[in-house]
Amino acid sequence: MSILVLAEHDNNELNPATLNAVAAAAQIGGDIHILVAGSGCGGVADAAAKVAGVSKVLSADSAEYANGIAENMIPLIMSVIDGYSHLLAPATTYGKNILPGVAALKDVAQISDIIRVDDADTFQRPIYAGNALATVKSGEALKVITVRTTSFEAVAAEGGSAAVEAVSATGDAGKTTFGKSELSSSDRPELTSAKIVISGGRGMQDGSNFAMLEKVADKLGAAVGASRAAVDAGFVPNDYQVGQTGKVVAPDLYVAVGISGAIQHLAGMKDSKVIVAINKDEEAPIFQVADYGLVDDLFSAVPQLEGEL
Amino acid sequence: MKILVPVKRVIDYNVKVRVKADQTGVELANVKMAMNPFDEIAVEQAIRLKEAGTATEIVAVSIGPDQSQETIRTALAMGADRGIHVPASHDTEPLAVAKILKALVEKEAPGLVILGKQAIDDDSNQTGQMLSALLGWPQATFASGVEIAGDALNVIREVDGGLEHISSKLPAVITVDLRLNEPRYASLPNIMKAKKKPLDQVSLDDLGVDASQRLTVVKVEEPPAREAGITVASVSELVDKLKNEAKVI
Ligand SMILES: Cc1cc2nc3c(=O)[nH]c(=O)nc-3n(C[C@H](O)[C@H](O)[C@H](O)COP(=O)(O)OP(=O)(O)OC[C@H]3O[C@@H](n4cnc5c(N)ncnc54)[C@H](O)[C@@H]3O)c2cc1C
Numbered sequence: 001m002s003i004l005v006l007a008e009h010d011n012n013e014l015n016p017a018t019l020n021a022v023a024a025a026a027q028i029g030g031d032i033h034i035l036v037a038g039s040g041c042g043g044v045a046d047a048a049a050k051v052a053g054v055s056k057v058l059s060a061d062s063a064e065y066a067n068g069i070a071e072n073m074i075p076l077i078m079s080v081i082d083g084y085s086h087l088l089a090p091a092t093t094y095g096k097n098i099l100p101g102v103a104a105l106k107d108v109a110q111i112s113d114i115i116r117v118d119d120a121d122t123f124q125r126p127i128y129a130g131n132a133l134a135t136v137k138s139g140e141a142l143k144v145i146t147v148r149t150t151s152f153e154a155v156a157a158e159g160g161s162a163a164v165e166a167v168s169a170t171g172d173a174g175k176t177t178f179g180k181s182e183l184s185s186s187d188r189p190e191l192t193s194a195k196i197v198i199s200g201g202r203g204m205q206d207g208s209n210f211a212m213l214e215k216v217a218d219k220l221g222a223a224v225g226a227s228r229a230a231v232d233a234g235f236v237p238n239d240y241q242v243g244q245t246g247k248v249v250a251p252d253l254y255v256a257v258g259i260s261g262a263i264q265h266l267a268g269m270k271d272s273k274v275i276v277a278i279n280k281d282e283e284a285p286i287f288q289v290a291d292y293g294l295v296d297d298l299f300s301a302v303p304q305l306e307g308e309l
Numbered sequence: 310m311k312i313l314v315p316v317k318r319v320i321d322y323n324v325k326v327r328v329k330a331d332q333t334g335v336e337l338a339n340v341k342m343a344m345n346p347f348d349e350i351a352v353e354q355a356i357r358l359k360e361a362g363t364a365t366e367i368v369a370v371s372i373g374p375d376q377s378q379e380t381i382r383t384a385l386a387m388g389a390d391r392g393i394h395v396p397a398s399h400d401t402e403p404l405a406v407a408k409i410l411k412a413l414v415e416k417e418a419p420g421l422v423i424l425g426k427q428a429i430d431d432d433s434n435q436t437g438q439m440l441s442a443l444l445g446w447p448q449a450t451f452a453s454g455v456e457i458a459g460d461a462l463n464v465i466r467e468v469d470g471g472l473e474h475i476s477s478k479l480p481a482v483i484t485v486d487l488r489l490n491e492p493r494y495a496s497l498p499n500i501m502k503a504k505k506k507p508l509d510q511v512s513l514d515d516l517g518v519d520a521s522q523r524l525t526v527v528k529v530e531e532p533p534a535r536e537a538g539i540t541v542a543s544v545s546e547l548v549d550k551l552k553n554e555a556k557v558i
């Protein structure tokens with residue numbers, strides 16, 4: 001069996017989500033190869049070659065892969081996929097965008113967002129916002145899989161010494177051109193890999209009030225997240241959203257502030273080790289999943305919390 | 310230009326889903342069903358494009374049991390012009406849905422297919438991407454902004470790091486994200502009018518698509534429940550517990 005893992009990166013650095021996908025590949029078992037497709041991404045290929053457990057890196061370095069345009073990535077993956085039993089990518093917006101097209105062209109079903117590997121054909125995945133867990137078995141010749149990163153502990157970024165093999169570029173499909181990206185920049189840890197996350201909801205009332213959470217976050221080395229309601233209201237950008245249709249997080253500590261705890265929000269954080277809820281409504285459903293609940297007005301509780309840390 | 314909008318009938322997002330005792334799936338009997346919320350956003354976008362004079366006709370498509378026609382009627386009440394129902398099992402997989410949609414695209418020749426980014430029942434997030442690959446059309450997924458000028462399509466996408474701007478040419482496939490628009494409610498007169506709008510049935514045989522299941526569902530179970538927590542009386546107590554009991558700070 002050999003498994004191809006699609007690397008996620010920005011042409012400079014390997015995105016750590018790739019290491020979680022490799023961890024799932026290691027549980028499936030077999031030869032693990034990583035495909036690095038980008039432009040000027042030699043450093044990423046070298047980094048991928050050092051990942052523990054990886055035996056080969058396929059590197060496609062060409063302008064048409066610079067921005068992960070799916071219509072360019074799919075023909076490339078199709079050109080190298082023969083002989084592999086599994087194709088994996090992290091279940092990030094990057095992996096979700098690219099993998100289904102490969103599955104369709106190979107005429108195989110895709111298994112999205114796996115949280116457990118039972119054997120090489122059988123996987124568990126959440127459905128209905130995590131209200132149910134489905135174990136599914138695939139008889140397909142190629143298993144195309146996206147991996148929920150929080151469910152697989154990252155393999156070591158160092159320790160491997162895989163060979164890097166260049167693969168031919170497949171050209172620009174000429175379907176989509178990349179304009180620009182507007183990426184949020186922050187000195188805080190990345191939301192999905194942070195050890196501590198503090199999230200605000202509609203109860204924050206205003207974007208400027210998120211400064212209160214940021215102060216706490218800075219003391220704790222935490223990332224800041226949000227509910228959909230807070231994003232929809234424009235308090236914070238879309239990349240803050242935690243939930244069924246946003247990001248999934250599972251930190252050691254998750255602090256929900258002014259968040260009611262709708263099922264769609266819980267879907268993105270209920271696997272956190274310790275959950276704290278601060279909400280003035282004692283009936284709020286968030287308290288049903290919280291290890292520590294504080295019924296209080298956030299506008300007094302959060303500054304006090306910052307003071308006591 | 311014609312726009313095809315696939316709309317899925319799913320358990321209403323407010324319903325607390327229950328797993329069946331025999332672990333074969335979730336309880337669907339006597340449960341409130343509704344249009345997948347992302348598909349409402351897709352229908353709304355199509356209507357806005359029609360209102361702006363960009364689109365001329367909106368065709369809502371649903372694949373599923375007979376009750377899927379109710380979902381199509383909802384789309385018609387919002388403002389779609391006509392509906393197509395493809396009778397199939399409620400758990401038709403994304404690959405089969407994409408093949409059915411491809412066959413319909415070949416029949417209907419739309420300039421644009423607008424789907425939801427994700428169905429909130431199977432949470433697959435696959436169908437639009439699969440359809441675009443099968444058609445060889447550009448794909449603009451997770452759209453939070455859509456602008457069409459002639460055959461130029463400019464889309465803003467929500468990605469993990471923020472936003473991305475891309476450009477394509479029609480015909481294309483779009484999948485929509487939450488922030489694209491706020492779907493309208495159907496008014497009573499429009500709900501009445503929708504009853505008279507055309508709704509055709511097309512069979513899998515007519516389309517020549519094999520929709521049989523590829524994946525076997527071995528088991529569907531409840532997620533592990535979290536243990537009940539405690540209420541703390543003050544911020545000081547909270548900080549103390551986090552430091553000395555949970556040891557997470
Ligand atoms: C298709 C779909 C997808 C969705 N995806 C997501 C998703 O990915 N993530 C997500 O989060 N949601 C998602 N939602 C939305 C979800 O259903 C809820 O609407 C949302 O999570 C509510 O956000 P909230 O808790 O911030 O707001 P609310 O439910 O309005 O809760 C605000 C809370 O703040 C408390 N509060 C107010 N003022 C104060 C104060 N001064 N001090 C303390 N507490 C206060 C209130 O008591 C209340 O509990 C989705 C919905 C749909 C339909």
Ligand SMILES: Nc1ncnc2c1ncn2[C@@H]1O[C@H](COP(=O)(O)O)[C@@H](O)[C@H]1O
Pocket residue numbers: 315316317318345347348351370371372373401403406423424425426427428429431432433434435436437
């Ligand atoms: N049975 C169906 N009928 C109509 N549209 C569907 C169906 N299944 C999926 N779709 C469309 O595909 C989108 C993504 O679904 P999924 O890939 O299952 O998450 C949905 O938002 C719908 O627009």
